[in-house]
Amino acid sequence: MPISNAIALLPTPFYQPIGNEMALFEYAYRNQLPLLIKGPTGCGKTRFIRHMASRLGRPLFTVACHDDLTASDLVGRHLIGESATYWQDGPLTAAVRVGGICYLDEVVEARKDTTVVLHPLADDRRILPIDRTGELLNAPAEFMLVVSYNPGYQNFLKGMKPSTRQRFISMRFQFPKPEVEQIILIQESGIEPSMASQLVTLAGALRALKDHDLEESVSTRLLIYAAKLIKDGFSPIESCRSAMIETLTDDLETVHGLMEVVHAVFGE
Ligand SMILES: Nc1ncnc2c1ncn2[C@@H]1O[C@H](COP(=O)(O)OP(=O)(O)O)[C@@H](O)[C@H]1O
Ligand SMILES: [Mg+2]
Known part of the structure; x- marks a missing residue:
């Protein structure tokens, strides 16, 4: 059915x-x-x-x-x-x-x-x-x-x-412009504007990567998942790993590569 x-x-x-x-x-x-x-x-x-x-x-x-x-x-x-x-x-x-x-x-x-x-x-x-x-x-x-x-x-x-x-x-339909995606993130997760802005920056950097053969890039939906974990107090880097990076790929090397981008944005 x-x-x-x-x-x-x-x-x-x-x-x-x-x-x-x-x-x-x-x-x-x-x-x-x-x-x-x-x-x-x-x-x-x-x-x-x-x-x-x-x-x-x-x-x-x-x-x-x-x-x-x-x-x-x-x-x-x-x-x-x-x-x-x-x-x-x-x-x-x-x-x-x-x-x-x-x-x-x-x-x-x-x-x-x-x-x-x-x-x-x-x-x-x-x-x-x-x-x-x-x-x-x-x-x-x-x-x-x-x-x-x-x-x-x-x-x-x-x-x-x-x-x-x-x-x-x-x-x-394409992914929204950064300022629009930031509004969506804030609205859907209740996250702080500065954190929403960092997540949107991260999404931009991940979507711009061409050398990893991912089937799909990070979606607004996955950004919202990460934002919800962060809003509830989970570490931003680990939230991005679970809600975004591990969801996008099974290949360990690609995970490491993408996590470097996460570290670069969150500065740890
Ligand atoms: N323009 C938007 N306005 C509000 N929420 C949005 C918008 N774009 C995406 N979202 C959020 O992203 C999530 C995933 O979108 P969805 O409509 O399920 O995607 P699709 O049907 O294209 O796979 C939604 O549940 C919503 O929280
Ligand atoms: Mg759908």
Whole structure:
């Protein structure tokens, strides 16, 4: 079963804009255009969508896509009840019915048969045919399809097909500028501004390194983890080791190399 959850009108989570993404999202929503968000892990994509769904007052249906995820996982299936079988909507169908936002995270992981249901919903037809029940749903104006993927670690063959890509407005997320990332760190962890500033400096130095073949660099999420440990009194250097460096790599030599950068920033 897909991991899905309708987050019904919870308090709006904190989101610090990094560019014009909030305006673009609202324009896309108003014009009934689906949205593709690409960006590295831990840069704020999920937080952004939760924030926007809440701002727009729409329920959010999130699906973490994986390589076994099929069209039925999205649309729904018949289940066996006590006396008879009954139909259960999948998260995509549920979002279409109530006019919610359906967010497919790491969409390129999903099985290819999912494109069959996504295409007619993502273009101007905005329809969801449910073959198994014979229903044909017209998406209401409030329904929005949002997908994300991480271009960084995509297997080349797994990229999105042009016929799918070209149905979406596209948005690129990158790690926030230092002054913005500092605000996020302070807000999310309660850490002192001077410590947040040092962590952001460290992130800049680590992200600039090219000679270690890391799959991904340090994300805003990992900076927040380190900040939380530090805020609670754990040593900054050891916090960075556990929350950032050991998370990024298994290679001991690389750990030593990256820890030198940590020592340089924290001056011990
Ligand atoms: N612009 C931002 N505003 C507020 N919090 C952010 C922002 N960017 C990142 N974060 C923080 O970083 C964490 C990871 O972001 P998330 O949205 O889960 O990343 P992604 O979905 O891109 O992997 C969030 O839980 C949040 O604490
Ligand atoms: Mg996410």
